[in-house]
Amino acid sequence: MTNQLSLGIDxxxxxTSFGIVDANGCxxxxxxxxxxxxxxxxxxxxxxxxxxxxLFERVGKENIIGAGIGAPNxxxxxxxxxxxxxxxxxxxxxxxxxxxxxxxxxxxxTNDAKAAAVGEMKYGAAKGMKDFIMVTLGTGLGSGFxxxxxxxYGHDGLAGELGHTIAVRDGRKCNCGRLGCLERxxxxxxxxxxxxEWLEERYDETILKTNKGKITAKLIHEAxxxxxxxxxxxxxxxxxxxxxxxxxxxxxTSPQAIILFGGLAKSGELLMAPLRRHLEExxxxxxxxxxxILHSALQDADAAILGASALVNLYPTQxxx
Amino acid sequence: MTNQLSLGIDxxxxxTSFGIVDANGCxxxxxxxxxxxxxxxxxxxxxxxxxxxxLFERVGKENIIGAGIGAPNxxxxxxxxxxxxxxxxxxxxxxxxxxxxxxxxxxxxTNDAKAAAVGEMKYGAAKGMKDFIMVTLGTGLGSGFxxxxxxxYGHDGLAGELGHTIAVRDGRKCNCGRLGCLERxxxxxxxxxxxxEWLEERYDETILKTNKGKITAKLIHEAxxxxxxxxxxxxxxxxxxxxxxxxxxxxxTSPQAIILFGGLAKSGELLMAPLRRHLEExxxxxxxxxxxILHSALQDADAAILGASALVNLYPTQxxx
Numbered sequence: 001m002t003n004q005l006s007l008g009i010d011x012x013x014x015x016t017s018f019g020i021v022d023a024n025g026c027x028x029x030x031x032x033x034x035x036x037x038x039x040x041x042x043x044x045x046x047x048x049x050x051x052x053x054x055l056f057e058r059v060g061k062e063n064i065i066g067a068g069i070g071a072p073n074x075x076x077x078x079x080x081x082x083x084x085x086x087x088x089x090x091x092x093x094x095x096x097x098x099x100x101x102x103x104x105x106x107x108x109x110t111n112d113a114k115a116a117a118v119g120e121m122k123y124g125a126a127k128g129m130k131d132f133i134m135v136t137l138g139t140g141l142g143s144g145f146x147x148x149x150x151x152x153y154g155h156d157g158l159a160g161e162l163g164h165t166i167a168v169r170d171g172r173k174c175n176c177g178r179l180g181c182l183e184r185x186x187x188x189x190x191x192x193x194x195x196x197e198w199l200e201e202r203y204d205e206t207i208l209k210t211n212k213g214k215i216t217a218k219l220i221h222e223a224x225x226x227x228x229x230x231x232x233x234x235x236x237x238x239x240x241x242x243x244x245x246x247x248x249x250x251x252x253t254s255p256q257a258i259i260l261f262g263g264l265a266k267s268g269e270l271l272m273a274p275l276r277r278h279l280e281e282x283x284x285x286x287x288x289x290x291x292x293i294l295h296s297a298l299q300d301a302d303a304a305i306l307g308a309s310a311l312v313n314l315y316p317t318q319x320x321x
Numbered sequence: 322m323t324n325q326l327s328l329g330i331d332x333x334x335x336x337t338s339f340g341i342v343d344a345n346g347c348x349x350x351x352x353x354x355x356x357x358x359x360x361x362x363x364x365x366x367x368x369x370x371x372x373x374x375x376l377f378e379r380v381g382k383e384n385i386i387g388a389g390i391g392a393p394n395x396x397x398x399x400x401x402x403x404x405x406x407x408x409x410x411x412x413x414x415x416x417x418x419x420x421x422x423x424x425x426x427x428x429x430x431t432n433d434a435k436a437a438a439v440g441e442m443k444y445g446a447a448k449g450m451k452d453f454i455m456v457t458l459g460t461g462l463g464s465g466f467x468x469x470x471x472x473x474y475g476h477d478g479l480a481g482e483l484g485h486t487i488a489v490r491d492g493r494k495c496n497c498g499r500l501g502c503l504e505r506x507x508x509x510x511x512x513x514x515x516x517x518e519w520l521e522e523r524y525d526e527t528i529l530k531t532n533k534g535k536i537t538a539k540l541i542h543e544a545x546x547x548x549x550x551x552x553x554x555x556x557x558x559x560x561x562x563x564x565x566x567x568x569x570x571x572x573x574t575s576p577q578a579i580i581l582f583g584g585l586a587k588s589g590e591l592l593m594a595p596l597r598r599h600l601e602e603x604x605x606x607x608x609x610x611x612x613x614i615l616h617s618a619l620q621d622a623d624a625a626i627l628g629a630s631a632l633v634n635l636y637p638t639q640x641x642x
Contacts, residue, residue: 073607082607083606083607129476130476131474131475131476131480132476143573145573145574147468147469147471147473147474147475147480148468148469148471148473148474150468150469150471152468152469152473152573152574152575153468153469153575154452154468154574154575154576155450155451155452155453155575155576155577156575156611157575158575158607158608159452159468159573159574159575160573160575161572161573161575161605161607162572162573164572164605165568165569165572165573166565166568166569166603169490169565176605176606177606178603178605244487244490247486247487248486248487248569249573251482251483251485251486252464252466252473252480252481252482252483252486252570252573252574253466253473253475253480253573254473254474254475254476254477254478254479254480254481254482255475255476256476282487282499284482284485284497284499285404285497285498286394286403286404286479286482287479290477
């Protein structure tokens with residue numbers, strides 16, 4: 001039996017991670033590169049090809065049977081990225097076609113968060129679950145909904161945009177052009193916006209004040225670890241907004257668990273503890289004390305790489321009908 | 322071949338409809354009774370049994386292979402009604418067991434809106450669709466989500482409570498104990514509450530004013546048909562709130578269509594026209610001009626009866642795992 005390897009690519013708003021995965025779900029080799037800094041998608045793919053070259057050499061490119069890509073607004077049915085507000089390239093990008101031509105590998109595309117959901121279901125915290133919601137808290141907020149053991153793709157492949165449900169009516173302006181989207185509050189970007197807004201209004205003693213204008217989610221995490229009151233309140237507020245939206249999503253799909261992943265989720269119990277509390281406060285009684293809030297069981301970008309790579313084996317090319 | 326008949330029961334907040342359905346989806350006989358006015362669920366089932374007796378005689382009870390019931394908060398996995406705020410009986414009701422014992426028929430229970438969704442998919446406006454949302458606008462707001470051609474039951478059978486997503490943060494008190502649930506605005510009950518609230522505040526010329534305290538959804542429909550400005554504004558407002566919530570639900574499951582059913586949906590274009598307009602205004606760009614807003618293609622309670630009856634054939638008894 002020849003070794004059946006898959007290439008998994010996680011195309012994020014800021015960084016791209018990629019790895020070559022064997023049939024047992026082990027990532028044999030992996031690397032990362034910035035997503036930003038490429039004027040066109042063609043430039044980006046050219047750089048990706050150069051970065052992949054040493055990985056291909058190490059495992060033998062002839063052993064790779066295909067590529068799976070998780071990308072914001074990636075459409076499983078068409079292989080396109082469709083109007084992704086957090087990427088440098090706009091409009092409709094025929095990603096599967098371009099990557100397939102550049103790498104000479106059969107290529108499947110899906111939403112990055114859906115890819116992560118498949119990764120968690122096959123190898124991570126959702127092993128054995130048939131109904132759960134994957135939430136990625138990075139530059140934006142991505143989501144993958146699993147029901148009856150299957151990804152909810154929707155009729156057009158574009159389901160699972162929890163980040164673009166309205167969390168605050170007439171709230172913050174979103175990159176999508178509307179007001180109050182969840183991802184403008186509950187994401188690494190969102191918590192920083194809240195911090196900057198609050199520093200305009202408040203004059204408490206806080207570590208964050210001296211960093212006004214250059215606050216990051218990481219800095220808020222560090223400040224909270226040192227007991228900074230404003231930083232802790234930022235987690236409390238962010239968790240509350242996220243919990244309110246999750247309570248509504250739970251009323252639709254009644255999942256066994258919510259699995260959190262991504263930059264902001266790395267703050268661990270700083271976010272998870274108030275999130276669990278606010279979620280229980282907001283849930284309809286029939287769902288109370290039934291939905292686990294879990295952290296991804298896969299390291300760093302592994303979930304998305306594994307999930308993207310699993311697309312190669314799990315799903316044949318499928319066109320919208 | 323013997324005739325394989327199924328009993329379908331639609332247990333609504335106000336009325337119960339039931340019919341006996343043949344293998345081709347024809348309702349051979351049907352009748353209705355009030356759901357209210359029975360102190361206990363046992364009293365209700367006793368009355369139901371009496372009302373069913375002449376129907377059983379006409380088709381031959383021995384030809385009936387089972388019963389399916391659509392009921393608020395009905396749980397497919399357990400056969401129970403679980404804390405249904407719009408029913409006269411509270412707590413957990415082992416409906417499948419009680420009906421099965423009373424009628425001596427194998428009995429399956431599901432949410433009334435999920436039953437209607439199955440009815441539409443098999444016989445109605447959703448024929449051939451794999452991804453759609455059924456919304457029933459009656460005493461409350463029920464919903465059934467279909468993804469990948471299957472009902473989304475959730476891990477515990479209790480998915481699909483769109484009526485209990487929060488439409489207005491800190492809004493109207495709901496029977497579920499929380500504030501601002503969608504069904505307090507977008508339902509036959511909700512539009513009447515809005516009318517009564519507005520009559521407290523406004524003194525315009527309106528047909529509704531003389532009926533203060535005894536307004537019904539039907540009366541609002543009649544007033545709107547006569548061009549009453551307040552009645553038309555009530556539809557506009559109700560449609561807007563519903564559209565905002567539907568835009569969020571669409572971002573989760575990306576359905577091909579929303580199918581409306583129930584008392585308030587009978588107002589036709591009075592509701593549908595502003596609903597379509599507000600929905601397009603609220604949708605994320607990737608979903609615009611793609612989601613059809615359709616009226617149920619089945620008469621009156623037929624969708625729910627047909628859907629409930631289809632449970633008998635489609636789904637074997639299944640326990641939560």
